[in-house]
Amino acid sequence: MxxxxxxxxxxxxxxxxxGPVFFRKIGPRYLLTNDAGSHLWLEQDPFLSFLRGExxxxxxxWNDLAAGGFLGNYMNFEVLGGRWRQRTKYLQEGxxxxxxxxxxxNSQGSPYAARPAAGxxxxxxxxxxxxxxxxxxxxxDSPSSEITLELRGxxxxxxxxxxxxxARHASSFAGSxxxxxxxxxxxxxxxxxxxxxxxxxxxxxxxxxxxDGPRDLHDSLRPDLEGGSGWERTLAGVARLRKAGVEPEGFxxxxxxxxGRAPDVIAAYRDAGFDAIRVRAPWPAGDARSRWKEIGVGxxxxxxxxxELLDGVLALEAQGIPFREKGAAxxxxxxxLGTDCGAVEHRLLYGGGLGELAYxxxxxxxxxxxxxxxxxxxxxxxFRMGSTDLGFANLVGHPTVxxxxxxxxxxxxxxxxxxxxxxxxxxxPVYNRAAQxxxxxxxxxxxxxxxxxxxxxxxxxxxxxxxxxxxFERWARxxxxxxxxxxxxxxSGGLL
Amino acid sequence: MNCSxxxxxxxxxxxxxxxxxxxxxxxxxHAFAGRAEVWTTDGGVELEAQEGSGLDAAGxxxxxxxxxxxxxxxxxxxxxxASNRSVREYLITQxxxxxxxxxxxxxxxxxxxxxxxxxxxxxxxxxxxAEQELSGGDLPGKGAAAVTGEGxxxxxxxxxxxxxxxxxxxxxxx
Ligand code: SF4
Numbered sequence: 001m002x003x004x005x006x007x008x009x010x011x012x013x014x015x016x017x018x019g020p021v022f023f024r025k026i027g028p029r030y031l032l033t034n035d036a037g038s039h040l041w042l043e044q045d046p047f048l049s050f051l052r053g054e055x056x057x058x059x060x061x062w063n064d065l066a067a068g069g070f071l072g073n074y075m076n077f078e079v080l081g082g083r084w085r086q087r088t089k090y091l092q093e094g095x096x097x098x099x100x101x102x103x104x105x106n107s108q109g110s111p112y113a114a115r116p117a118a119g120x121x122x123x124x125x126x127x128x129x130x131x132x133x134x135x136x137x138x139x140x141d142s143p144s145s146e147i148t149l150e151l152r153g154x155x156x157x158x159x160x161x162x163x164x165x166x167a168r169h170a171s172s173f174a175g176s177x178x179x180x181x182x183x184x185x186x187x188x189x190x191x192x193x194x195x196x197x198x199x200x201x202x203x204x205x206x207x208x209x210x211x212d213g214p215r216d217l218h219d220s221l222r223p224d225l226e227g228g229s230g231w232e233r234t235l236a237g238v239a240r241l242r243k244a245g246v247e248p249e250g251f252x253x254x255x256x257x258x259x260g261r262a263p264d265v266i267a268a269y270r271d272a273g274f275d276a277i278r279v280r281a282p283w284p285a286g287d288a289r290s291r292w293k294e295i296g297v298g299x300x301x302x303x304x305x306x307x308e309l310l311d312g313v314l315a316l317e318a319q320g321i322p323f324r325e326k327g328a329a330x331x332x333x334x335x336x337l338g339t340d341c342g343a344v345e346h347r348l349l350y351g352g353g354l355g356e357l358a359y360x361x362x363x364x365x366x367x368x369x370x371x372x373x374x375x376x377x378x379x380x381x382x383f384r385m386g387s388t389d390l391g392f393a394n395l396v397g398h399p400t401v402x403x404x405x406x407x408x409x410x411x412x413x414x415x416x417x418x419x420x421x422x423x424x425x426x427x428x429p430v431y432n433r434a435a436q437x438x439x440x441x442x443x444x445x446x447x448x449x450x451x452x453x454x455x456x457x458x459x460x461x462x463x464x465x466x467x468x469x470x471x472f473e474r475w476a477r478x479x480x481x482x483x484x485x486x487x488x489x490x491x492s493g494g495l496l
Numbered sequence: 497m498n499c500s501x502x503x504x505x506x507x508x509x510x511x512x513x514x515x516x517x518x519x520x521x522x523x524x525x526h527a528f529a530g531r532a533e534v535w536t537t538d539g540g541v542e543l544e545a546q547e548g549s550g551l552d553a554a555g556x557x558x559x560x561x562x563x564x565x566x567x568x569x570x571x572x573x574x575x576x577x578a579s580n581r582s583v584r585e586y587l588i589t590q591x592x593x594x595x596x597x598x599x600x601x602x603x604x605x606x607x608x609x610x611x612x613x614x615x616x617x618x619x620x621x622x623x624x625x626a627e628q629e630l631s632g633g634d635l636p637g638k639g640a641a642a643v644t645g646e647g648x649x650x651x652x653x654x655x656x657x658x659x660x661x662x663x664x665x666x667x668x669x670x
Contacts, residue, residue, distance in 0.1 A: 007568045008513040013575075020580035020587075025569070035584065052571065072583060081591040088591075414526050418573040445530035 005044055008052070010127070015053025019072035023047070024420035031460055037338050037423045038068035039462065057191055059073075087423070089340055089483055090347055096144030096398055097344060097356040097487045099152055099369040100135060102127050102162050104361060104376065106154040107221040108230040110210070110253070111288035111295060112495035114376040118154065120225065126159045127361040128396040134388055135359055140177055140359075146486040147174065150187040151205075152369060157196060159361075160239040168201045184208070184489030185311060186496060188222065189248070189341055190230065190239025197244035202485045207241060208278075208490045209234060209235065211250040213268035217257050238425040242273065251272050251496050253282055254305050255295040262308035266316070270323065278326040281451040281493050283370075285434045286377025299447040303454020310458055317471045329475035330460060330491060334424040334430040335459065336473055342481035344368065350408035353401030356492055363387045367401050370430045371496040382428065400444040404429050407439035415443040421456045497564065501556040508556040511540040512567060527566055532559060615638060632650035 022033045030047045033039045042050065042061075052069075054218030055062050065071050069080040103124035104118040118125040127135075139147060149170050156163050165181055175183035184206040200207060202207050211234060212218035218231040241248055250269060252258075258265060269277050281302050284292055298307070309325065316323045330341040344351025352367030358367055359372075364384050366372040371383035385398045397402075409431040410416040416427060431448045444447040460467045482490050499510035512521070521541065525534035532543040543563055545551050551559060 010513060010571060014579050018576060020584045021576055077587055077590055081587050081594065084587060085591040085594055139639060346599060361527060383573050
């Protein structure tokens with residue numbers, strides 16, 4: 001019987017030496033982790049000896065277990081507590097990430113396009129200057145000393161006057177109240193002009209672009225609403241932006257058409273001049289929900305694609321061609337560097353409201369951008385909290401924020417509370433609402449959880465190889481979020 | 497593995513190790529959501545594979561073996577969590593106390609002079625509140641060891657002598 005070996009550990013009470021450990025069987029061996037973020041691989045026999053308290057003291061394995069904080073009777077609370085604190089610094093900080101949707105208009109379609117769709121000349125779906133003025137002031141009411149302002153849409157570039165106003169005024173507010181500010185924008189860049197590119201460069205605005213790699217994939221998912229090729233226009237925008245000195249990053253959403261095509265996706269990214277990709281799983285929301293059979297991807301298919309892509313990227317690295325998967329790099333920072341990667345969706349408690357606030361074009365405030373996007377794609381305004389008139393304290397203390405925190409607590413989620421990936425993972429009640437109709441969700445049938453299990457499995461398996469580990473360490477350092485800096489942009493989960 | 501199968505009903509029944517607590521059965525059943533319905537029987541479980549799974553006798557036996565493996569893993573996880581609850585609480589409390597001290601020093605930083613104390617208090621209060629509201633799992637403040645209050649002569653007495661705060665699984669498993 002397969003379980004016979006481990007079942008021997010049930011014959012008597014656990015010895016004191018078994019500390020607070022999470023474990024997961026991957027292939028023939030066991031991965032051990034703990035809240036301090038340590039991890040260690042054990043073969044089956046040593047794992048059983050560990051569970052039975054039969055490990056010989058002072059052996060290399062015993063020393064590794066002790067150093068990682070896995071031995072209950074040899075724990076250095078000061079060191080382990082310090083590591084836990086380092087990883088969860090965000091619990092002491094306020095909402096520093098502010099995502100503002102400047103318009104619903106967009107020249108490219110999207111699986112999550114707003115409903116009702118806004119025509120390209122439909123300025124009623126633009127944020128007004130008066131509202132932008134209030135917002136520029138409001139975000140500095142945040143107690144956080146570091147502010148990240150991320151501009152989204154639709155295509156935020158289509159509401160250019162408001163974009164430039166916000167960038168200028170937020171910069172000057174930041175200067176006068178001595179806060180660190182980082183500005184970013186997510187845009188298909190389809191209509192980018194040289195003047196706009198120069199402005200983005202001048203204000204050091206980081207830019208991310210949803211890019212689906214191969215032309216047919218991009219054009220089928222994000223068709224150009226003016227009849228051209230969205231793929232061509234996006235690449236023209238990327239080139240224009242680079243000419244101005246801004247290097248954008250590319251977002252890739254895995255959809256059914258991409259399955260089996262990981263090498264094509266990597267090639268398309270390289271041809272477009274990118275040296276990195278950020279891979280995301282799709283959400284069953286908006287248009288993607290109604291077309292799920294055509295474009296949706298479940299956890300198993302996502303994980304398989306992800307492994308193929310990761311291996312393709314690592315093969316490039318082996319040839320001396322630097323290329324990285326940025327989502328992996330963020331998670332690897334948590335695994336290898338023991339730091340918080342700055343992603344509000346990978347926290348002990350969901351970061352919506354606690355680490356992030358999102359504002360719609362009309363001034364509606366949501367705890368997170370994915371909550372705002374869900375309202376605009378699905379018309380599900382459950383998470384809308386009101387307007388900035390409520391004041392900062394009332395928004396971050398809103399019952400919605402508390403409900404999200406309670407629903408997402410990893411210690412309260414039945415599977416997460418004992419999952420080996422709990423030290424590095426997080427739950428999104430907004431995704432749960434979209435996919436499963438409840439804030440708590442149900443992880444065993446939840447594709448987001450399944451996709452993370454697949455992603456972590458792929459990363460940890462590959463970490464066993466020393467050469468890959470060196471590459472992964474380099475990736476983690478390249479994406480490292482340093483405390484005291486504004487949160488990195490583009491890490492807020494959601495629908496792009 | 498000793499089990500009986502009913503291919504037509506997609507069911508497999510088997511006895512489980514007496515050392516496995518009911519909580520572990522629940523956790524394993526939760527992990528199998530979407531694959532099989534799990535029913536407890538006297539001293540065992542019955543799995544009903546999902547409709548359309550098309551499992552033959554060998555497939556059902558393999559499902560039972562997998563479930564049994566999950567049971568063992570969940571029971572170990574339960575025991576590890578239970579025996580280390582106070583250690584984890586201590587660790588996290590220490591970390592939070594150290595962080596609170598750090599924050600106290602932070603507040604005197606002139607760089608941050610424009611932050612209002614009320615806002616900082618509000619965030620801290622919310623985090624505390626959220627943590628208190630968390631009722632499942634094993635965060636600090638949860639569990640029998642933490643449910644204590646002031647007793648006579650400075651001794652801690654259980655606040656819940658009749659165990660009305662205990663979940664039914666805990667009671668029936670005891
Ligand atoms: S969401 Fe899934 S992978 Fe992440 S901690 Fe929870 S159970 Fe583990």
